[in-house]
Amino acid sequence: MPPNVLVVGSGGVGAIAALSLSLNGKCNLTLVVRSDYDKVCSSGYTINSVTYGNLDGWKPQNVARSVAEAAEQHGPFDFVVLTTKNIPDGPAKCEDIIRPAVTDGLTTIVLIQNGIGIEVPMVEQFPNCAILSAVSRIGSANINCVVNNLHKDLIRLAPFDNANIDPTVLAAKARKFGLLYQNDDRSVNEVTIEDKAATARWEKLVNNAVFNPITAISGLDINRCQINGANAAIFGPAMDEVYAIAASEGVEIDPASKDKYLHIADGLFFSSSMLVDLQKGQLMELEVILGNPLRMAARNGVSTPILSTIYEMLKMVQFRTKERLGLVSINEADYKQESSDEYPAIFARSQANSGN
């Protein structure tokens, strides 16, 4: 019997992962689809992919409304592939999202997600499961079941260390998943198996930890920031901090790469995912992109004045979103203070509508 694979998350990356695994025909595939469930069951996806071509009405082998339903109807799973956003400070931690579909000692968990340190809670929660860490470069968006994939599907895949599982077993799991995903023709897609995921993750973070937070705060796309001098004033200095944290974690990124990363979005007027999330009123992947790296920096004694300032700001921005979403609430009356002065003089003019 071919391996049983579940893909969780049916955004641009998840839909393409399900498609690739299906087209290769080496596994039984189930895709969890929440809000679009009825639409996918009735009319499938429209795929416009530079990797896999154009398809009309493509339907995954199995579709489930939830992870629990997938487990009940199509489990147990040899592989659970997680492609959702990773927001540990949000309402659902990734470990909890996939838990119903994870079988202790059987399931291998594949994280096709951004960020640093995302494997750690998985190993903690599922100590007898192999964790594979995948960094995807694909450029894919799923809007109302129309999937536009603009870039060749490239995946750098590595096992994540687990004290309970022999490294050779972990490596074998990575090779096995690679075979399920890799097309026979490597010009189509390309899965590269590496010993460790850290290098791939940190290299991607050079852009993600810098462009994402700064464009989210400024409300500008990357190019508009650059037109305002951001490369010299803040993108570059912030990238230096990412390189330094990576080095403190034993990952040396070639300093010459900085120029490439600084100019990677030139001319594209690209809005980062954090900016898009913020504008949509959604939570951002703040902790895995910035919080975890900064906790490593603090542990390793790396100075990060720029990224730390940005992180403190974005934690408050994230709080604003949480309050709007009803995830937290503030009862102002709890904070009212006795005051000898009903209005602090320091705020002169501050409330003034001095519009003239």
Place this chain on the structure above:
Amino acid sequence: MPPNVLVVGSGGVGAIAALSLSLNGKCNLTLVVRSDYDKVCSSGYTINSVTYGNLDGWKPQNVARSVAEAAEQHGPFDFVVLTTKNIPDGPAKCEDIIRPAVTDGLTTIVLIQNGIGIEVPMVEQFPNCAILSAVSRIGSANINCVVNNLHKDLIRLAPFDNANIDPTVLAAKARKFGLLYQNDDRSVNEVTIEDKAATARWEKLVNNAVFNPITAISGLDINRCQINGANAAIFGPAMDEVYAIAASEGVEIDPASKDKYLHIADGLFFSSSMLVDLQKGQLMELEVILGNPLRMAARNGVSTPILSTIYEMLKMVQFRTKERLGLVSINEADYKQESSDEYPAIFARSQANSGN
């Protein structure tokens, strides 16, 4: 003949300044009122003031639609009192706003505005005019001709050094304006004449340069920031930078005051003027509150990693507002680049709608 005084800016501070000068009856007063001109001429202001009491239908002695009209109909002026926001990177510099009403060698210019370094362009543009620098603590808002003034009208007034004018003459101008503004009963309002405005300005900046920018970026009121730990994480460290810049300019602010400034808004859930401006889609007083102090820091070799990071962000936020207001425009086609790769792989997932 009593001195001829023009007040420019009819927001919360300007309306109260006009009221105070009128009630004291020691000058001829003209107030420039732009958008509310017809309303003020017909029905006047409703004043709810802890300083000057409650008045219905109060009208200034003279009202003008513009500075130019005021100059034509009621000039020349002995004093021009400027109470508008000060946004040198905006469409109208303060020097240009008042220019039609300034008579060389006659007019004394009184700046009742926030920020640091605001006197310098005035001296440059009007080298034969005395400049008085006033720091107001009043807490006053004018919304549709209803002026709510919550705090006693306190003004710290000082002459600003001018190589062309004898210091004793400058000091006399300050005393003279103080007499026009100061009520006979000092329990009502309180004008304090000081030798230099720097101390008053820097003391006010401890709050303004910290609470304003950080609340603008976070989109939260001061208390909500504090509930997120901002006092320790960012407000306090940012204030330390303000104290250091002030010291480098020769202004020693008592370090013990920091605790007072940190807690000055406790329980008020107060939205700073920058946050309010940003939310209204208006330009912020960024350069006089943050840009000028940071230029002094750079000149004096003071390290300001937090405030500089915040400033770089807010310059981009300000750019966003300018673009929305049509003050700047970007032609994206000018920046498009030849690329071997139609979509940079680094942005994998970034555009993905991984909603599931």
